[in-house]
Amino acid sequence: MGRFIIETNDLSFGYDKKVPVFDKINLQVEASAIYGFMGPNGAGKTTLIRLLLGLLPHETGQITLFGKHLAGNRIDILSRLGCLVEQPSLYENLTGRDNIRINCMVRGLPKNKLHTVLKMVGLTDAADKRVDTYSLGMKQRLGLAIALLPEPELLVLDEPVNGLDPTGIIEIRELLIHLNKEYGTTIFLSSHLLSELEKLVTHIGILRKGELVFQGSAVELEAVQRQQSVVVVDTSNNQECFLLLKNDQPVISLKADRLIVPYRDKMEVGELCKKIMLAGLNIYEVKVVHHDLEDVFMKLTSN
């Protein structure tokens, strides 16, 4: 198997052939990564997850999981992954333990994993309570316990924290980090909110209208974030200052009577101030504005 657990090559798909949901997507998910697949509502996240699980037929491009083409190896591939697409389907009138037992029976898996998966998701104490008394977070954890039964190398989760309160989000986040660290499980999960996953993911793919507008490590996304930081300057004569700096700073702009200069590092801010003062202008305000990852995400996903 190569470097990637999930790989797509020029994958295109449309429910209606005239309206593609994606056009030539090249997804690359490294082994042991926690890959956050993000995009606004309707961007195509669920559709791509359904394609990865072989739940939708694709006509152009290739999907490779564990180094094998999905077409022709679906059963083998699916036996190595656990998935949770939207809400888990649970028998609400039965206990958590019985839900897991039934899943073991239906899928022909040994029942000896029952205690282990309950422990992994922190539901041992609530195992004998009916599922309709569970919180949304507990139901989600039970869904994960079921997904973990075959000891998957890869977990594919569609919006696993959608609708959860902050405590539920933290619980799921900690559980996924634990699974990744302790068992090396590769995790591919989708979300429409970067803020929910920022603290969890090692890699990020951002989808906008069926196009992958960013794919890379969290560190690479932070570099994009840094590139978008600016220095806002107010002086005794901003028009004159604009003309003074224009040659050195071709992308300088004058907005709402403030000068906006791209931020590179603090040394450059010092040089900028020196130049303005040497020209005999007074500096009233210098402010470095950093955008957070959510701003970068909004920028990448907006028109």
Ligand SMILES: Nc1ncnc2c1ncn2[C@@H]1O[C@H](COP(=O)(O)OP(=O)(O)OP(=O)(O)O)[C@@H](O)[C@H]1O
């Ligand atoms: N079964 C379907 N038949 C036709 N069009 C569909 C179907 N399912 C989704 N679509 C369309 O495909 C596009 C992508 O939808 P998809 O559900 O994959 O997006 P998403 O990113 O998962 O959105 P959300 O965050 O709202 O779940 C949307 O325009 C949607 O209307």
